[in-house]
Amino acid sequence: MGEIIISRVYDAEPAKGAVFLVDGMWPRGVRKDDLELDGWVRDVAPSADLRRWFGHRPERFAEFRTRYRRELDGNPDAARPLLDAARRGPITLLYAAKDTEHNNAVVLKDYLRDRLAASA
Template sequence: MGTIEIRRVYEAEDVKGAVFLVDRLWPRGVRKSDLELDGWLRDVAPSDDLRRWFGHRPERFAEFTERYRRELDEHPDAVRPLLEAARQGPVTLLYAARDPDHNQAVVLRDHLLDRLSR
């Protein structure tokens, strides 16, 4: 099993393994030709309603985490490519949010690690 790293899309130099953008929206100021991706997995990102509700407010992160994990559990096919890639080697999840500790990639990484350890 490989490692799963998370990295801000704006700091995506020297990433390891398979690289996936895990935001529903394309990041501002980034040309598609500037990123070497193995996939843009929009469907693994939080729903628009959940994303808007969270609004990157740290005080909502615990509740966001619970709701987002429920969404992930309800759509196992969305995470399948990430699980398969992580079984083969390292994976890097790219996200655009400014806060490195309170974003969907943190929750997604932990969800994937939980699934892989089962």
């Protein structure tokens, strides 16, 4: 099982392994040819309704985590490319949110780790 790294799309840190954008919308100010991606996995992003409800408000993060994981469970095929890549080696999940502790990539990383551990 490979390492799962999360990184802001705007940070200049080098990515490890396969690189996936995990937001539903393309990040502002970033040209598509500026990112070297193995995939843009839009279907794994939180629904528009959930994203609007959360509004990146840290006090809602615990409930966001619960609701987002429920959405992921309801659409298991969405995470399959990420799980397959993580079984082969390290992956980097790119996200655009400013808050590095309260965002969908944080939840998704934990979700993927749990799914990988359950299938091992």
